[in-house]
Amino acid sequence: MTGNLDNLLSQLRTTLGKMEVALGVIGEAIAWTDSEGKIQWSNATFDRLVERQRFQVLAADILELLPLQQQGRTIAREVHPLNRVLNEQKDGSDIYEYKQGDRQLFLEISWACVQFKQQQTSAVFVIHDITKRKRTEELLAIAEAKFRSLIQNSSDMICILEPDGVMQYSSPSHERILGYSPSYLMGKNAFDFIHPEDVNSALHVFTQAMQDTSNTWSVEFRFRHQDGSWRYLESTVSNLLADPSVRGMAINTRDITERKRVEAQLLHNAFHDPLTGLPNRALLMDRLRRAVEHAKRHENYQFAVLFIDLDRFKVINDSLGHTLGDQLLLEIASRLKPCLRPGDTLARFSGDEFTILLEGIKDTNDAMQVADRIQAQLRPSFELGRQEIFTTASIGIVVGDTECDRAEDILRHADIAMYRAKALGKARCEVFKVNMHNRAIALLQLETDLHLAIEREEFCLYYQPIVSLTTGWLNGFEALIRWRHPQKGLISPVDFIPIAEETGAIIPIGNWVLRQAAEQICQWQKQFPSHPPLSISINISAKQFAQPDLSYQISQVLQETGLDPNSLKLELTESILMENAECSVAILEQIKAMNIQLYMDDFGTGYSSLSYLHRFPIERLKIDRSFINLMELDNETSAIVQTIITLAHNLGMQVTAEGIEKVEQLHKLKKLGCEYGQGYFFSPPVDATVAETFLFNKRNWLSSGRIDPAIAMPKTAQNLCKLPKSSYL
Ligand code: C2E
Ligand code: MG
Numbered sequence: 001m002t003g004n005l006d007n008l009l010s011q012l013r014t015t016l017g018k019m020e021v022a023l024g025v026i027g028e029a030i031a032w033t034d035s036e037g038k039i040q041w042s043n044a045t046f047d048r049l050v051e052r053q054r055f056q057v058l059a060a061d062i063l064e065l066l067p068l069q070q071q072g073r074t075i076a077r078e079v080h081p082l083n084r085v086l087n088e089q090k091d092g093s094d095i096y097e098y099k100q101g102d103r104q105l106f107l108e109i110s111w112a113c114v115q116f117k118q119q120q121t122s123a124v125f126v127i128h129d130i131t132k133r134k135r136t137e138e139l140l141a142i143a144e145a146k147f148r149s150l151i152q153n154s155s156d157m158i159c160i161l162e163p164d165g166v167m168q169y170s171s172p173s174h175e176r177i178l179g180y181s182p183s184y185l186m187g188k189n190a191f192d193f194i195h196p197e198d199v200n201s202a203l204h205v206f207t208q209a210m211q212d213t214s215n216t217w218s219v220e221f222r223f224r225h226q227d228g229s230w231r232y233l234e235s236t237v238s239n240l241l242a243d244p245s246v247r248g249m250a251i252n253t254r255d256i257t258e259r260k261r262v263e264a265q266l267l268h269n270a271f272h273d274p275l276t277g278l279p280n281r282a283l284l285m286d287r288l289r290r291a292v293e294h295a296k297r298h299e300n301y302q303f304a305v306l307f308i309d310l311d312r313f314k315v316i317n318d319s320l321g322h323t324l325g326d327q328l329l330l331e332i333a334s335r336l337k338p339c340l341r342p343g344d345t346l347a348r349f350s351g352d353e354f355t356i357l358l359e360g361i362k363d364t365n366d367a368m369q370v371a372d373r374i375q376a377q378l379r380p381s382f383e384l385g386r387q388e389i390f391t392t393a394s395i396g397i398v399v400g401d402t403e404c405d406r407a408e409d410i411l412r413h414a415d416i417a418m419y420r421a422k423a424l425g426k427a428r429c430e431v432f433k434v435n436m437h438n439r440a441i442a443l444l445q446l447e448t449d450l451h452l453a454i455e456r457e458e459f460c461l462y463y464q465p466i467v468s469l470t471t472g473w474l475n476g477f478e479a480l481i482r483w484r485h486p487q488k489g490l491i492s493p494v495d496f497i498p499i500a501e502e503t504g505a506i507i508p509i510g511n512w513v514l515r516q517a518a519e520q521i522c523q524w525q526k527q528f529p530s531h532p533p534l535s536i537s538i539n540i541s542a543k544q545f546a547q548p549d550l551s552y553q554i555s556q557v558l559q560e561t562g563l564d565p566n567s568l569k570l571e572l573t574e575s576i577l578m579e580n581a582e583c584s585v586a587i588l589e590q591i592k593a594m595n596i597q598l599y600m601d602d603f604g605t606g607y608s609s610l611s612y613l614h615r616f617p618i619e620r621l622k623i624d625r626s627f628i629n630l631m632e633l634d635n636e637t638s639a640i641v642q643t644i645i646t647l648a649h650n651l652g653m654q655v656t657a658e659g660i661e662k663v664e665q666l667h668k669l670k671k672l673g674c675e676y677g678q679g680y681f682f683s684p685p686v687d688a689t690v691a692e693t694f695l696f697n698k699r700n701w702l703s704s705g706r707i708d709p710a711i712a713m714p715k716t717a718q719n720l721c722k723l724p725k726s727s728y729l
């Protein structure tokens with residue numbers, strides 16, 4: 001019996017021992033206390049938790065072993081689980097913090113009140129270390145908060161759509177960017193806000209994303225802002241229907257309105273002129289190319305290009321300054337606009353050049369009518385600052401035909417026609433003809449040849465006598481240039497001086513003339529001394545006159561050749577002087593101070609302000625031959641010549657009549673008191689050899705009457721002296 005009991009006890013001990021071991025390895029710490037809180041039993045996990053040996057734990061006060069905290073504060077004894085379990089006699093559980101060395105642990109403590117075999121009330125505490133779980137939860141909460149904050153503060157808009165486009169979620173940034181609150185958007189269909197023109201492409205991308213989960217898709221579209229305006233958006237669509245945390249189409253959207261505006265501005269700048277805002281050369285060429293293509297496909301479709309060049313813009317720009325020049329261009333642009341029909345293109349081509357593309361015209365007449373309207377629009381004066389300005393335009397017209405299929409060629413033809421209009425007197429329009437093209441090519445060749453002509457010594461000077469109408473003696477010569485072109489023969493200055501002027505070749509040519517004439521006259525003065533000494537007149541062109549160092553160049557030539565400045569006369573046309581009258585006065589004064597006399601050439605053909613005439617230090621007026629020509633036929637012209645002579649005398653100037661061809665003209669001019677004369681009546685321009693015979697013979701040009709060139713000069717010289725005007729062009 002005793003043996004059985006011993007056996008049973010031994011078995012019980014073994015079982016208790018096993019249970020002790022088992023309770024020691026489970027994760028929860030367990031402690032049993034009496035009603036005073038003294039620990040009666042604990043498992044090994046508890047001992048480890050409080051970092052004590054078993055013998056230190058047993059009978060120890062649990063309140064001391066397990067000082068707990070909540071939200072960083074040590075909890076008071078009264079609310080310690082021990083007191084709660086004993087006072088309230090209720091089971092419960094709560095989470096506490098517990099400091100273990102440097103570590104802060106989170107403990108989930110469950111307690112139970114135990115009444116064991118009528119003994120005093122005890123308490124059992126089961127303590128679960130949930131620090132790891134807590135930390136993970138905390139990290140998760142932080143991550144979620146970060147994510148939420150990112151979404152809420154993101155400059156991008158994030159929304160989640162149902163497969164039918166209804167908004168499930170929209171981030172707060174929608175309100176900032178599009179004006180709609182997320183609650184307003186909730187349940188609305190996103191596609192209802194998209195611009196009708198963009199809905200299809202947006203839907204297409206959305207459908208693609210629905211079908212393909214492996215990619216993200218991008219699309220640009222316009223979205224209606226709450227204020228009614230359209231914003232450009234760029235969205236990336238990801239299919240997250242299968243993602244349990246989303247279950248929708250995730251749309252990440254960025255506002256690209258500003259980028260689009262800048263892009264549009266750049267595009268506009270690339271195709272428009274910054275000053276006038278009109279289409280520029282690039283846009284015009286693009287439209288012209290399209291018109292050419294259209295014309296190829298549609299037999300009855302016709303278009304025309306008008307090339308417009310202002311006639312006096314450079315003068316205005318140089319004299320009034322660029323600001324007023326720009327203002328003039330702006331006003332011209334606004335006057336040209338009403339001349340067009342919808343669909344036509346007015347472009348600013350460059351500087352003072354405008355181009356118009358007329359589309360769908362009937363014939364050339366339509367284009368001519370537009371050109372007439374333009375001329376009429378430009379006719380009234382422009383008010384710039386306090387100045388009243390008049391301007392005209394030369395217009396070249398080309399009507400598109402199927403033979404010319406390159407936009408560049410069409411434009412070149414319009415340009416050529418415009419140059420023709422300029423050459424024919426400006427302020428007019430010319431329609432392009434094929435022969436103009438040939439002429440333009442010839443001109444180009446001429447330009448090239450001109451540059452080489454000086455070094456190839458192809459220029460020569462002719463000399464035309466200027467005769468004193470009072471004494472009949474030779475007053476001097478006017479030096480007139482000729483170009484002996486190796487292929488084209490003798491070319492008149494009328495034909496090449498304007499080109500040389502335009503290309504700048506006039507500067508070396510002018511210098512050559514000055515030097516050559518100065519050397520020649522010096523030689524003649526030595527060979528044929530006279531009193532007063534023989535003088536030489538030289539023509540100065542606009543570009544030469546505009547050179548800042550003109551007077552220096554002249555003084556150099558005078559110094560090098562030894563020519564007395566009193567023997568040199570410079571001829572300038574009135575238009576050269578009037579182009580910048582104030583400036584001209586100063587330059588003329590400078591030249592006059594060198595003892596060089598100044599003549600006003602071709603008087604009456606240009607635009608002279610009489611108020612200025614007296615300010616120019618001009619010695620002599622040369623009345624243009626067009627007046628002398630008409631003198632005997634027309635009494636009115638005679639009256640004008642008389643007025644000019646009187647005016648000149650009143651201003652203290654002498655007068656030379658140009659182009660005297662008949663004895664009647666000579667008599668009349670003498671009667672009117674004209675001091676000097678020049679013309680075929682005396683002699684045409686002749687080469688140096690013939691001029692020398694005049695000097696040698698010392699003839700009186702009035703008493704010996706008209707000279708017969710056939711007697712006066714060799715055969716070859718005769719051919720060279722009388723050049724028909726515009727022999728080349
Ligand atoms: P311009 O200075 O008025 O020269 C007078 C022009 O009238 C010359 O023409 C002369 O040959 C012509 N002429 C003279 N008497 C008569 C006449 O009785 N009847 C007719 N029908 N014509 C007459 P040219 O030599 O052809 O020169 C034309 C223009 O070319 C000159 O007009 C001048 O403006 C310019 N020019 C000539 N040589 C030079 C030069 O060396 N430099 C510059 N810058 N221009 C020049
Ligand atoms: Mg002259």
Ligand code: MG
Binds near residue numbers: 601602
């Ligand atoms: Mg003249």
